[in-house]
Amino acid sequence: MSGTAWAWIAVGLYVILGFAIAFAARRHVGVGMSDFFLGDRRIGGVISALTYSATTYSAFMLVGLAGLSYTSGVGALGFELTYLCGLFLAVFFLPRFWLAGRRYGYITPMDLLADRYQSKAVGAVAAVLALIFLVPYSAAQLLGIGLLMSGLSGGGIPVLAGILVATLLAIAWSRIAGLRSIAWTDAFQAVVMMVSAILLLVLIMSELGGLQSFLSRFENDHAALLTVPSGGGLWSINMFVGMTLPWFFFCLSNPQVSQRFFIPESVKAMRQMMGGFLIFGFCYTIIAVLWGLGAKMLVPELANPDMATPTMLALPFVSKALALVAMIGIVAAAVSTVDSILLTLSSVWARDIYRGVLNRGASEAQELRMGQWVIPVMAMVALVFAWQASSKSGLDFMIAPLSAAASAGLLMVVPSIFGAFFWRRATALGSVASIVVGAVVVLLLQVTGAKPLGWWPGVWGLLVCTVVFVAVSLKTRAPVAKANEFLGYLAEKLRAGNHV
């Protein structure tokens, strides 16, 4: 049997198991927006941690980050671990989101902003921002799958076929039972991701003569990759900050992640979600970077670093079975991210644009139907974007910069989130102006490729966006009554719960 046939069989088994889990989750589905999009806010700690992990970590890790480590060395480790430590922000924001979500019934992070600032326009503008910038991020995941399946099958499976399979799975698993089917399949996929990654790492290290041998050989052969700036000056501080800043705020700026702050069933589940994610993230990051560095030893002359993982999986010492398990682990990582994004975008579309602006008198049933309708539309847009990106080459179309660029745009909502929880004087106009101006700055810099003073679009965008947010807020009238009631309630609950 050919490699292509085995690859399709592996994908088939993964799909069947995923569908079985998704349909099992469907038995627990109730009615309404909260049930479909948030699992009725009754998701346990372990499942919350696994779905948070699987949603956050995507094909970017074992394809993009491994490729970045391959080509640029230790800076890639710092970049990704700095992202992980950005979860420190959740120590402050997770309890606030969770408490506010329960009291006011928020479905999306934009819903929270709209209510806190007493302006549907804030929710709608933040929603449009998410719709625009999450498309390239989703596309990066789909592209990762396409490259991987194509690489593993020696080109037998076209890149577009891999992209198409992932798109269809993401649509199906987000439609079957909403957050429940996603959370359950995410949990399954997180386990697959971790187990397959560990298995292959053990094999790679064994092929390189053990960990100690790998470390000393790498220091001898590629010493330049163990410092920053390295790889020909790739990790300058400007690049590090430019790529890391959007990721540091990832847990706030990306609605598919911050929406997870609404779902734990209890404080204990919140703690488990945080702890579980941190452990998962730390292990998974180290593994992904070691994959990349290991590939540098095994196949040192690749033209496209994103092919480091697919090429390594096709080497003779990797058995066909293990390569397929690893491939499924990466496919799982990508699909679990894309379906979560699709579900979040559909809830954002329904709550913050359709019901918030277009049809304020819509019933909850209409709102839900509208949200479900947008899932395949967004999926198709991401598919087209991924397909286009697959025909390009060079740094600008590597998966890592593509993902970071998307997060740079989403970063523009961060000042509004800080203002909502920490600044009574923050206003709706300040929020809208900051998001719009910041997004325009990021898009302009992204399209022109300009980096004034060497700083990346996300850095300039956040700077401009913050200044605009503060300046406009100070010149306009804040929703004082709402701010006092909202922040007063949170202050009391946070004190009682011993939160910071």
Added chain:
Amino acid sequence: MTKSKFAWVWLLGLIVADIVFPWYVLGAVPRFSGAFLFWVVWTLIAIVSMFVLFLRWRE
């Protein structure tokens, strides 16, 4: 200083260390015991401090 303010200051300190050590202290150490080890230990410190804070959360 309140617990909340201390946590923000601690986070700021971690961010400063994230830049200062790899670029200005360990830039001439091309070994795993340089920036690689720093980022691993730095992350573990950050994770432990997060655990210290969130394990105190109560219902």
